[in-house]
Amino acid sequence: MxxxxxxxxxxxxxxxxxxxxxxxxxxxxxxxxxxxxxxxxxxxxxxxxxxxxxxxxxxxxxxxxxxxxxxxxxxxxxxxxxxxxxxxxxxxxxxxxxxxxxxxxxxxxxxxxxxxxxxxxxxxxxxxxxxxxxxxxxxxxxxxxxxxxxxxxxxxxxxxxxxxxxxxxxxxxxxxxxxxxxxxxxxxxxxxxxxxxxxxxxxxxxxxxxxxxxxxxxxxxxxxxxxxxxxEPCRVRPPQRPGVCSQPRGGFEYHDLGPGCDTWICVVVPGCGTNDITELMRHSIVAHACGTDNMQEGSHSMDVIPEYPLGVLSAGDLYTTFRAFNISYYETGVFGIVAKTRSCTAWDVAKAAAQFLSNVGDLDFSQIEVGKKRLKVSLAINDEDCIKLTEGLALQFINNVQIDSAKTAMKIVDSIPNQEIKDTAKKLGSKMDDLAVAVVGDLGSVPHDKELLCR
Missing domain, CATH: 3.30.830.10 (Metalloenzyme, LuxS/M16 peptidase-like)
Structure with a gap:
């Protein structure tokens, strides 16, 4: 050769x-x-x-x-x-x-x-x-x-x-x-x-x-x-693979575990793809500004303090948790809120999650600054895991993106104006017509997707 x-x-x-x-x-x-x-x-x-x-x-x-x-x-x-x-x-x-x-x-x-x-x-x-x-x-x-x-x-x-x-x-x-x-x-x-x-x-x-x-x-x-x-020893590119685009449908999916079970509720709207790294960072900042993890975890499963502002929605209920997430593929993705609660409070929790998602554009600049800091910590932690680092580098190449390290990504995060991030949050809140809902647990204790949007 x-x-x-x-x-x-x-x-x-x-x-x-x-x-x-x-x-x-x-x-x-x-x-x-x-x-x-x-x-x-x-x-x-x-x-x-x-x-x-x-x-x-x-x-x-x-x-x-x-x-x-x-x-x-x-x-x-x-x-x-x-x-x-x-x-x-x-x-x-x-x-x-x-x-x-x-x-x-x-x-x-x-x-x-x-x-x-x-x-x-x-x-x-x-x-x-x-x-x-x-x-x-x-x-x-x-x-x-x-x-x-x-x-x-x-x-x-x-x-x-x-x-x-x-x-x-x-x-x-x-x-x-x-x-x-x-x-x-x-x-x-x-x-x-x-x-x-x-x-x-x-x-x-x-x-x-x-x-x-x-x-x-x-x-x-x-x-x-x-x-x-x-x-792959061949030196010739193979024929291009045909692709089919996906379109939002605003559906409702469920997996019933029976009456009285703990219930997980997820509400999502269409997000962004990985082909635009700046837009991806904006969505990630919005998710971290909402809260994606716990600020403190103790020796007991109930010794947790959720990140704010989503942490406020639990209203002190130790059995209820909320977190935001953003999942991106090449051309599109999903942005949403996932909550876990008991069957007796599932109705109110589902309503609160949908309402928060519709008003996510109300995040202020101080919360967005906190979101940037949380995201930078997540990027740094990701770089410490050698497997996540290699998978990230491979994924970047597929998407024509070059981010050599978390430090480079942090610079991108810092360079994004807060107003652009707030505009992205408002855009997400305006997509409620494409709201999709999934439920795992006690299906009878959760409102249907149309009921979630009732004022």
């Missing part, structure tokens, strides 16, 4: 004349980030950290549940579970035993947009561990008997989904008409019909080089490029 300079175009995030300056430890974030694009469209990102002893590499494909159609509905749920199955070079048992013996791990995560395979191991053994990542991504051919063995586990997954995760998944299903309404989980009625042949066809159609990115932390950039070449 020819040298990588003949098959790739490098884009360095720093200039060569400044290399001597950058060799010292930075005040925050990676020491250096390098990027290149192979001729087949695969993006490669490598982050060099100062003194890091962990090597992490993520292979990400834009092949989430939004790309499932017809017989492939539920395929990504099986792909997550089948990441531990046998492949061409190694059986599932050999793969997991060898990784465990060397303190390494192989993780598969997915959402509606993407599916990512991440290898984490000590730096010194990455060269001998990367073959397991290659084998899992490229050479899993999904034997039918292994898929049949996975089906009881997939069915159990549907019963083990945390209600918070379920209600947010249902809220997105209620919000969209189109591919984004596809759940991250396989419906129970479709489990028995899933075959290894279907999974192979889905992977072959969606695991293409032009919507693949490979990111690493603590791995030499040249070795990351070689890994990318081994995953």
């Amino acid at each position: 020819n040298t990588i300079f003949k098959i790739s175009r490098r884009m360095l995030s720093i200039s060569h004349r400044n290399c001597n300056v950058c060799c010292t430890k930075p005040d925050y974030g990676p020491l250096e980030v390098q990027r290149c694009v192979l001729l087949n469209g695969t993006g490669v990102v490598g982050a060099k950290v100062f003194g890091g002893q962990i090597a992490v590499c993520t292979v990400m494909f834009q092949a989430g549940s939004r790309y499932e159609v017809d017989d492939y509905l539920g395929a990504t749920h099986f792909l997550r579970a089948a990441s531990t199955a046998s492949s061409c070079a190694f059986s599932g048992f050999t793969k997991m035993r060898y990784l465990a013996q060397h303190g390494a791990s192989l993780i598969c995560t997915s959402d509606r947009q993407s599916i990512a395979y991440t290898l984490r191991c000590p730096v010194t053994i990455f060269s001998q561990m990367k073959c397991f990542l290659q084998d899992t991504v490229l050479r899993c051919f999904f034997r039918q008997w292994e898929i049949d063995d996975l089906k009881p586990m997939i069915k159990d997954d549907l019963h083990r989904i945390h209600p918070l995760q379920r209600v947010i998944d249902l809220a997105q299903k209620a919000c969209w008409a189109g591919p984004l309404s596809n759940s991250m989980f396989c419906e129970e009625a479709r489990i028995q019909g899933m075959t290894g042949k279907l999974l192979n066809c889905y992977a072959n159609w969606n695991y293409k080089s032009d919507h693949c990115s490979i990111a690493s932390v603590g791995v030499p950039f040249e070795e990351t490029v070689q890994l990318a070449e081994s995953i």
